[in-house]
Amino acid sequence: MVNYSPRPITAPTVLWDFAFLGKIAPDSYSPASPSAWERVPVPSAFDALPDHAGKRGAAVYRTRFTVPAGHGARLEFGAVSMWCRVFVDGVPMKDHACGYAPFIVEVPAAQQAERELVVLVDNRYDFDRVPMHEEYFDFYQYGGIIRPVSLRVLPAEGGFIDHVQTLVGEGWREGRIMVKVWLGGNAGERVALTTRIDAEPAATHEAVVAADGVATLTLIAADKRPWSPASPVLHALHVALSNGDEGSVRFGLRQVEARAGAIWLNGEKILLKGYNRHEWHPTGGPATSLLEMFNDVKLLKDLGCNFVRGSHYPQDQRFLDLCDELGLLVWEENLGWGQRENTFASAKWHADHRETLRAMVRASANHPSIILWGFLNEAGSDQEYVREAFEETVATLRALDPSRLITYASMFALTDRYYHLADVIGLNLYPGWYGCEGVENPLELIAPHFRKCFEHIDRTGFVDKPIIISEIGAEGLYGWRDAHNDFFTETYQAAYLKAACEEALGNPRSSGIALWHFSDVRTYGGGWSLKRPRAFNNKGTLDEYRRPKEAYRVVQGCFCRKAESEEKCHSPGGT
Numbered sequence: 218m219v220n221y222s223p224r225p226i227t228a229p230t231v232l233w234d235f236a237f238l239g240k241i242a243p244d245s246y247s248p249a250s251p252s253a254w255e256r257v258p259v260p261s262a263f264d265a266l267p268d269h270a271g272k273r274g275a276a277v278y279r280t281r282f283t284v285p286a287g288h289g290a291r292l293e294f295g296a297v298s299m300w301c302r303v304f305v306d307g308v309p310m311k312d313h314a315c316g317y318a319p320f321i322v323e324v325p326a327a328q329q330a331e332r333e334l335v336v337l338v339d340n341r342y343d344f345d346r347v348p349m350h351e352e353y354f355d356f357y358q359y360g361g362i363i364r365p366v367s368l369r370v371l372p373a374e375g376g377f378i379d380h381v382q383t384l385v386g387e388g389w390r391e392g393r394i395m396v397k398v399w400l401g402g403n404a405g406e407r408v409a410l411t412t413r414i415d416a417e418p419a420a421t422h423e424a425v426v427a428a429d430g431v432a433t434l435t436l437i438a439a440d441k442r443p444w445s446p447a448s449p450v451l452h453a454l455h456v457a458l459s460n461g462d463e464g465s466v467r468f469g470l471r472q473v474e475a476r477a478g479a480i481w482l483n484g485e486k487i488l489l490k491g492y493n494r495h496e497w498h499p500t501g502g503p504a505t506s507l508l509e510m511f512n513d514v515k516l517l518k519d520l521g522c523n524f525v526r527g528s529h530y531p532q533d534q535r536f537l538d539l540c541d542e543l544g545l546l547v548w549e550e551n552l553g554w555g556q557r558e559n560t561f562a563s564a565k566w567h568a569d570h571r572e573t574l575r576a577m578v579r580a581s582a583n584h585p586s587i588i589l590w591g592f593l594n595e596a597g598s599d600q601e602y603v604r605e606a607f608e609e610t611v612a613t614l615r616a617l618d619p620s621r622l623i624t625y626a627s628m629f630a631l632t633d634r635y636y637h638l639a640d641v642i643g644l645n646l647y648p649g650w651y652g653c654e655g656v657e658n659p660l661e662l663i664a665p666h667f668r669k670c671f672e673h674i675d676r677t678g679f680v681d682k683p684i685i686i687s688e689i690g691a692e693g694l695y696g697w698r699d700a701h702n703d704f705f706t707e708t709y710q711a712a713y714l715k716a717a718c719e720e721a722l723g724n725p726r727s728s729g730i731a732l733w734h735f736s737d738v739r740t741y742g743g744g745w746s747l748k749r750p751r752a753f754n755n756k757g758t759l760d761e762y763r764r765p766k767e768a769y770r771v772v773q774g775c776f777c778r779k780a781e782s783e784e785k786c787h788s789p790g791g792t
């Protein structure tokens with residue numbers, strides 16, 4: 218069951234065995250094959266470790282864990298990149314083909330308590346085997362167990378709580394929540410449940426109908442303080458089955474709505490001010506620490522943000538926990554980057570996309586910080602071939618979680634065919650950066666282009682839908698300034714972001730902005746990187762070490778001028 222503190226796997230050693238296997242065919246591997254073992258920490262991206270930096274191929278991680286004899290268990294993987302096959306006691310249990318989505322491996326009961334876990338990972342691009350990852354994505358795709366692995370021992374007999382989903386909507390003022398208890402094992406058609414919110418007395422619910430394995434309850438929290446970025450009040454819900462299986466989730470009382478062309482949080486119109494953020498740091502690549510995530514959230518808050526877009530994949534649960542606790546609204550999306558027709562023609566891609574979308578919602582649905590579900594960044598949304606995937610994705614998200622808004626980031630503002638599916642229209646726009654060869658003053662392109670897009674959207678029948686600028690940015694190389702203030706200088710970047718913020722925050726048709734990007738991040742190398750100096754996407758307002766560029770102060774000025782009155786921008790340490 219989802220719990221709010223990550224429970225690391227109970228391995229006997231801190232480090233796991235690791236071996237880089239190189240170009241072997243994954244199917245030729247067996248845990249019985251001999252390997253030359255090293256020791257590495259988990260989580261880790263093996264190709265971010267100095268000994269293996271930049272390598273592509275197969276690799277294997279191995280450890281031991283204990284489960285009381287006779288009990289089944291679940292291994293819950295935060296993310297393994299890009300492809301993996303998980304073996305328990307030498308037996309292949311699951312293949313998984315999305316490097317950023319959480320997944321579960323069922324561990325069958327055994328006579329012995331000590332068990333062996335082997336994870337074969339592979340970071341090679343292979344469209345047939347791993348169609349969700351393609352080589353042209355503008356961020357470096359690593360290999361390894363990049364997020365925490367946790368273990369959950371299941372009851373020896375009877376049913377168990379698979380996970381608990383809290384749904385908060387129009388009842389937020391009264392403290393009313395809908396709770397869905399997803400059951401596993403032989404829980405039966407009626408279950409007895411005990412619930413407790415915060416430190417309130419426990420409540421018993423006899424013979425709750427578990428239709429299709431889901432028992433639904435409506436509960437009222439005594440403490441009705443709402444959750445908001447300015448006051449992120451969290452509540453705890455504990456749920457237990459009569460056989461003692463139990464767990465806790467956190468939730469917040471808040472409602473998000475899209476109406477009259479605006480986004481409303483707890484009944485008040487809200488302007489989103491934020492950044493896109495990749496989960497990435499130079500030390501460990503995508504395997505970041507809680508401290509690094511914490512520092513990023515603090516920097517975002519210092520910049521005056523109330524919003525972050527988790528580009529371009531499901532988020533680390535620890536990051537979402539921080540957003541819940543520190544008060545940052547989140548757009549979480551399923552993995553996607555600019556896919557075109559060949560991707561949508563792949564049955565394996567559809568199956569993997571479906572599985573990971575569900576896994577994202579299952580893992581993240583209780584975070585009050587998440588207000589928007591997104592999917593498929595910059596896919597071919599001006600074309601017919603995305604229709605099936607877009608319609609199915611939206612229907613799935615609405616069925617799984619009617620309490621949040623749905624969006625996708627479009628790069629086809631004037632020709633997009635699917636705005637009707639979204640609650641919030643997200644536009645990725647780069648006027649004054651891409652495609653302005655020969656233009657004398659590219660900054661002057663920004664505001665008129667925004668207006669043209671807004672007018673097009675209103676004219677084509679979507680006047681009631683809120684619009685946000687889901688990406689805009691320019692490259693600024695850290696430390697690069699010169700008298701021309703030309704492209705790639707910190708100065709042009711700062712002026713660019715200022716112009717974008719002023720229009721997006723000042724134009725009443727806009728509900729906000731997510732700047733591209735929070736920090737510089739490693740991207741594709743070799744020939745792919747000709748437009749990416751250093752093989753980095755340098756559009757960060759901070760560089761990769763989180764050193765602020767000129768744009769930092771400028772954006773802070775824009776966002777803080779627009780700060781909600783109850784939310785003060787601050788500058789810790791006088792920065």
Ligand code: ADA
Pocket residue numbers: 355594595645688733754756
């Ligand atoms: C796109 C894309 C981003 C990044 C950006 C850029 O909008 O969604 O991931 O690649 O362009 O820097 O060009």
